[in-house]
Amino acid sequence: MKLKLVVSLIGAACMLAGLTLEARAQGLVDPSRSGYLDAFKGKKVAFVPIAMGFDLAQAWNSQLAKQAQELGYSYVVRDPNWSTEAGAQALTQLIAEKPDLIVVHSPDIQSYARLLKQAEAAGIYTLQINMKSAYISEGYVGSDYNGLGELAANLIVKQCGQGSGKSGKVSIVQGVLTGGASVYQIEGIERVFKEHPEIKVVSNQAADWDASKAKAISQTVLQQNPDLCGIIGFWDGMDTGVGAAVREAGKTGQVYVVTSGGGATSACDNVANGTFSALISYNAMGQGRDLNTLIKTLFEVKPKPGTMKVIDYSPLTVLTKDTLNPDSCWALPTTTASK
Amino acid sequence: MPRLSQEQIVFVLWVVLFAAFALALPGFLTYGNIITLVRSVAVLGILAIAMAIVIIGRGIDLSLIAVMAVSTALAFTLMTHGYPIWIALLLGFAFAASAGMIIGFLIAYVEIPALFATLAMGAFVYGLGRYAVFDQDLVYLPSNDAALQVLGEGRILGIPIPILLFAGFAAAAGLFLRYGRLGQFVYATGDNYAAARISGLPVRPLVVLQYVFSSLVGYVAGLTMAAGVTLMNTRIVNSTLLYDVILVVVLGGISLSGGKGGVRNVIVGTLLIGTLLNGMTIMDIQYTGQNVIKSVILLIAIVVDSIMNPRDEQTTQQGDI
Numbered sequence: 001m002k003l004k005l006v007v008s009l010i011g012a013a014c015m016l017a018g019l020t021l022e023a024r025a026q027g028l029v030d031p032s033r034s035g036y037l038d039a040f041k042g043k044k045v046a047f048v049p050i051a052m053g054f055d056l057a058q059a060w061n062s063q064l065a066k067q068a069q070e071l072g073y074s075y076v077v078r079d080p081n082w083s084t085e086a087g088a089q090a091l092t093q094l095i096a097e098k099p100d101l102i103v104v105h106s107p108d109i110q111s112y113a114r115l116l117k118q119a120e121a122a123g124i125y126t127l128q129i130n131m132k133s134a135y136i137s138e139g140y141v142g143s144d145y146n147g148l149g150e151l152a153a154n155l156i157v158k159q160c161g162q163g164s165g166k167s168g169k170v171s172i173v174q175g176v177l178t179g180g181a182s183v184y185q186i187e188g189i190e191r192v193f194k195e196h197p198e199i200k201v202v203s204n205q206a207a208d209w210d211a212s213k214a215k216a217i218s219q220t221v222l223q224q225n226p227d228l229c230g231i232i233g234f235w236d237g238m239d240t241g242v243g244a245a246v247r248e249a250g251k252t253g254q255v256y257v258v259t260s261g262g263g264a265t266s267a268c269d270n271v272a273n274g275t276f277s278a279l280i281s282y283n284a285m286g287q288g289r290d291l292n293t294l295i296k297t298l299f300e301v302k303p304k305p306g307t308m309k310v311i312d313y314s315p316l317t318v319l320t321k322d323t324l325n326p327d328s329c330w331a332l333p334t335t336t337a338s339k
Numbered sequence: 340m341p342r343l344s345q346e347q348i349v350f351v352l353w354v355v356l357f358a359a360f361a362l363a364l365p366g367f368l369t370y371g372n373i374i375t376l377v378r379s380v381a382v383l384g385i386l387a388i389a390m391a392i393v394i395i396g397r398g399i400d401l402s403l404i405a406v407m408a409v410s411t412a413l414a415f416t417l418m419t420h421g422y423p424i425w426i427a428l429l430l431g432f433a434f435a436a437s438a439g440m441i442i443g444f445l446i447a448y449v450e451i452p453a454l455f456a457t458l459a460m461g462a463f464v465y466g467l468g469r470y471a472v473f474d475q476d477l478v479y480l481p482s483n484d485a486a487l488q489v490l491g492e493g494r495i496l497g498i499p500i501p502i503l504l505f506a507g508f509a510a511a512a513g514l515f516l517r518y519g520r521l522g523q524f525v526y527a528t529g530d531n532y533a534a535a536r537i538s539g540l541p542v543r544p545l546v547v548l549q550y551v552f553s554s555l556v557g558y559v560a561g562l563t564m565a566a567g568v569t570l571m572n573t574r575i576v577n578s579t580l581l582y583d584v585i586l587v588v589v590l591g592g593i594s595l596s597g598g599k600g601g602v603r604n605v606i607v608g609t610l611l612i613g614t615l616l617n618g619m620t621i622m623d624i625q626y627t628g629q630n631v632i633k634s635v636i637l638l639i640a641i642v643v644d645s646i647m648n649p650r651d652e653q654t655t656q657q658g659d660i
Contacts, residue, residue, distance in 0.1 A: 051574075053573075054475055081577070082577055203620070204623060204625075206625065208626070209574075211568040212382075212564055216379035216616070220379070224372070237572075244569060248567075266477075266479050
């Protein structure tokens, strides 16, 4: 009896061992996998940027498209090419088409707020990227612009504040005044400067995200304030104009230029050649990945639209000549390079 | 009291404004600031000269900015892909010239009104650029081409090259219009197309020539603008720049009905805009406020003109807007 039990136990053990050996040879099926893949079957994701024609949108798009391809859900882009009306129209149209999720890049904090509410009522998830709307939908992925402003201001204070022996004169070049990037960032800057009365803002102008305008403004300001200590610009694509004005005045290195952006190679090049003294990068490729994570989360968890509100601020990296690495910035995988 | 023309009114307005800024703003009336002032509107001025010649010939070039942006972007893109700088520049030049030629052909031979032909061609040229040349709005100048950077940032005898270019174009266009035979023909076609044609002027080739000229000047303006900031912002096609150019021309007193005006008008208009922008930036007036003030000053100029030079049957021309 006992022997029988022992034998059968040994037998069972052998069988188990055999099974596991066999399993090891064939590999194990991850039990979560099919559920995971099923979550994306037949899904449709849409992306409405402000425009496709700039580095940030290209980076987000490349990440979004990549995941859509990998997981087999459909993905469409509606490009309003800088027109707020066209963007609102695209959104309205999309809401009627009922995709499962829309990624929205708002031109300012008001324009799309009502449409985002409508999308929620229609049962569509919406995620916002890098420019916040007044209405918080399922998620916001992007910079904490209050914090970014604070960071930029602190960089300036370090260079131009008490004990630096410099004039403390600072110029600010904003993008479009109503844009989420501008309104939140300027708050952060002003908050820091309030604590540092030695910093004097001699000019605070908007240049419409245009490099030539930013250059003309900066040239006038530099002319008026030859002892200008620092300039804060709001986007690297525009601030090449700021840097050009400084270079033309022969003041590269004397005037501390702080800018921010998604970290495309062109921006790193400009840090390397001294056009920018510091670049605050919010890594657009990383933001694309964050978006992808939220998309996966929403499709797997399937919350009722309007019940989940996630704020996912992007990590900020300060890049200067000293901290710059060959991999600090990203280049787009294919399209742009090949054309 | 003699009646002042619109050009003179704008000139007086400019003198008043300039004097007011000089008195009120410390640092306005310095050599450095005057240079900065002219520098900031030099490209606008160059474009306005191109537009002025077309308008004097009773046309209008709404594709000017698109041709400027795309031909410059083309040259930069080619440089990025390793073409020698002079080949890239030459191909950009060829692109601008052919665009101008097609536009001129459509207007002169197919007889499409300039307004529609250039509007459509502007959209086409920009679309072509977006499709075939660049897919990002910002087209960067490859960093190794320092030679071109000189065009936007260099100085000769302490004067920035863009200003010298503006002055050069202004002088050349002025001489061409006043003393060149072709220049006189431009006035003739602009004043009365049918009469010019009947009297045997080569009106059609002349029209083609105007648009080729404006496209090429646009290309040079584009290179100057882009070299100054080491990138071409092709989004400028959708900005108000085109209207600013027309504004400078019309404000200076060149009638949209053609046949009248000259380079002096353009210079006066450009200086007024430049002085306004410079003064308001020194005063740190916000962008939105700047736009309001700019429009008010322009309105004043137009109102004063229409009071001093009221329109009647004798002064209005067919085609006045």
